[in-house]
Amino acid sequence: LSLSLSLSLSCFSFLLNFFHCETMSVGDAFLSAFLQVAFDRLASRKLLDFAQYWKVDVERKNLIRTLRKINAVLNDAEDKQSKDMAVKEWLDELTDVAYDAEVVIDEFATEALRWKLLEGSVTTQASTEESQVWSFNIPASFSHFMFNVDIKYKIKAITERLDDIAKERHDLGLRDGVQGRSYGFQERLPTTSLVNESDVYGRDEEKEKIIDMLLRDDQEPCRHNKISVIPIVGMGGVGKTTLAQLVFNDGRVHEHFDMKAWACVTEEFDVTRITRAILESATEKPCNLENPELLQLSLQNELKGRKFLLVLDNVWNENYTAWDVLTRPFSACADGSKIIATTRNNNVASIMAGRSVPIHYLMHLSDDDCWLLFQKHAFGNAINSRNHPKLESIGREIVKKCKGLPLAAKTLGGLLRCKVEEDEWEDILNSELWDLPDDKSDIIPALKLSYHHLPTHLKRCFAYCTIFPKDYEFEQEDLVLLWMAEGFLQPSNRRKEMEDLGREYFSELLSRSFFQKSSGYKGEFVMHDLINDLAQCVAGDICFKLEDDMQNGTLEKARH
Ligand SMILES: Nc1ncnc2c1ncn2[C@@H]1O[C@H](COP(=O)(O)OP(=O)(O)O)[C@@H](O)[C@H]1O
Ligand SMILES: [Mg+2]
Known part of the structure; x- marks a missing residue:
């Protein structure tokens, strides 16, 4: 308790000093993360024992039941909020109550832990000194009794508020168990290899560097394949596809390779579809094969003995096995064959290219x-x-x-x-x-896609970063402490130190281009302005900065 109090205090003064005390909001990121954590905590052995002993189990169960009802329609609500104002308001209200519920569950869990600890110390002492047990046990029981009355009331009150919200789900037409998320917006159009070079500015240096890598035959081939991978990594909209197009259409490159193909991969890494796309692009003929086996064999046949260049544009896949299956036909190509892969995620690049291959990070365009x-x-x-x-x-x-x-x-x-x-x-x-x-x-939708691909626990951590003013340089350790104090870190493995877990979260966000090293890097990081806007966009009213225009802002829902 004292640790979290001192963390909260230090965090508060940190905010005071650096951000002139700011506040923010976390929308859907908060809700999914909240429910995930709430279920775990309410169902934990510790809490169950405590609730049964102190007769608050009925209240505990009711709360779980209500949260389940809400959880069942959450996907549908999150999908519909961009088009339906009433659903958006419902979610806002729910977020507000969820913050209060989090506090109650926190209190409940802390008390259960305290009870467990005291129980333990009572039993050990009982065997040694009877008298001490009495003097110790009575006040402890009394405080538990008082707490019991208090928490019963609080859980009931919060369950009632949540129940009211849950009831409205029928009026809003929210459906149970809607799977997955159609993000409410479409990804940009599928890309092709065509580019109008006169419309492209800058990028000469980057282009030459990649062409140089392509034309060199001495590069270490990737694992068992004869084909090596050149990853281009950068945030959405920075120009990765455009750079790949420039390189793909360069005369020297055209001369050097016997066969070229362009495949737009997008979010779903469907090996059959991608193999067909590669085959069609390489042969410049449509193909209606459905059978994955036949598709791979015909691609292998086409590639046999040829020096092959493939662009895989916009890869999100982090599954090594799927990648391994896709690349099997490439074993037939000649030495010196290359794949250019564009992605927003450093980890994806490492999976494709192996750790030893240098990754090409694409930076912003000059002003x-x-x-x-x-x-x-x-x-x-x-x-x-x-x-x-x-x-x-x-x-x-x-x-x-x-x-x-x-x-x-x-x-x-x-x-x-x-x-x-x-x-x-x-x-x-x-x-x-x-x-x-x-x-x-397209700007926010394009960037939002990166956000939607984040695991829930990282969404909340990212949205929280809207408390940073634009261009603010922050250090990893400070942000990790803030996340810790806010309770955003969800340990799955008890042996892991919280700080290490926080650092892992941080490097995940860094590798997905949400953070970048500051210019003249001395250990500080910054968020690109538009990424900061994105954080603001997903955080909504729950975060509020004093630098914001007070007249437009509403403090009613602000929590950070
Ligand atoms: N150097 C450049 N000059 C002119 N337009 C560019 C340049 N880089 C990118 N663009 C344009 O910006 C948009 C986003 O670029 P794109 O290559 O699709 O980014 P990414 O693949 O990194 O998401 C495209 O419409 C593209 O035409
Ligand atoms: Mg692209």
């Missing part, structure tokens, strides 16, 4: 290139831009907001293409990215 890209999409060309000096100066400010992310520069440029009123430009400059309608802007 100048970003401006040229924006100019092209907003004005069409430089002359138009010079003819509108006012718009140009607002445009340059907008580009600063993009922080080198080409997807953002292109999307915002495209949004302003037909607009000539200064007001409209100012609006975009001053608007928050998450306020832009999803059908007009």
Whole structure:
């Protein structure tokens, strides 16, 4: 208790010093994580024994039952919230109550632990000194009795509030047991190898570096295969696909390889579908084979003795076995064959390429290139831009907001293409990215995809990072302490130190490009501005920063 109190205090003063005391919200991330933890705790042996002994088991069971009802419709609600305002409000309300429930369950679990510890010490002492047992036992029992009355009331009250919310699920038409999540938005269009080179700015150095790796035949082949993998890793929208397209279409590369193929992988790593896509692209003919065996054999046949270049664009798969199956036909290709794989996740890259292969991290575009890209999409060309000096100066400010992310520069440029009123430009400059309608802007949906791929426990940790001001440089140890104090770390293995667990969470987020090393790295990290926006977007009203405009913000739901 004292540890958590001192952590909370140090965390509080940390926030005071660095963020001028801020507050935030965690939306769906919080709910899923909350329920996961709540069930575990309420069902634990310790709590069960305590509840039965002190006659609060009926209340405990009722609470579990109500939470189950809510849990059953949670997937459906999270899917529907973007389209249905009433469902969104229902989830907001639920999140609010869930925070209170968490406090009650915390108290319940802490008391159960204290009881267990005292029980233990009472039994050991009983065998030695009877008198001490009495003097010790009576106040302990009394405090438990008082607590019992108190917790019974609190659990009842919170269960009633949750029950009211659970009842509304029928009116909202929420269905039980909806599996998985259709994220409420589509991934961007499937990619192809075609690119208009004159539309691409910068990236000369990166392009040459990768081409150089492709043309070298002396690279260590990946494990048993004759084909080696070059991973391109970076956050969503930074230009990985574009770079792969540039390389794929380069004349020298075309000359060097006997056969080339482009396959857009996307979220579901369906080996049969991908094998068919590779075969079709390599042969430039449609293929209607369904049988995985036949597909792999025909691909193997096509590749026999040929120097082959494959681009696997947008890989999310972290399953080594699936990857191993996919690459079997490649054993037939000639030495020097290569795969370029683009991914947002460092771990995915390591699974494909092995630890020894250098990973190519794609960094942001320079401000100048970003401006040229924006100019092209907003004005069409430089002359138009010079003819509108006012718009140009607002445009340059907008580009600063993009922080080198080409997807953002292109999307915002495209949004302003037909607009000539200064007001409209100012609006975009001053608007928050998450306020832009999803059908007009790909930015948040593209980044949100990374968020949806996070395991639940990391979602909450990430959303919490919205307390960081933009460009704030933070250290791993500080953030880990904050997560610990908030109770975000969920130990699955008791022997693991909390700090180590926190560091693991941190490196997961780092490898998925949510954090990056600060420029001039001396152990600090930063979040890209747009990733910070994403955190704000998923956190909603539960987090509140004092630097925010107080008039627009609502403190009612703020918890952090
Ligand atoms: N260097 C660049 N010059 C011009 N446009 C770019 C550049 N890099 C990326 N883009 C554009 O930005 C958007 C996102 O790029 P993309 O390559 O799809 O990113 P990623 O694959 O990393 O998610 C695309 O529309 C692309 O055309
Ligand atoms: Mg891509």
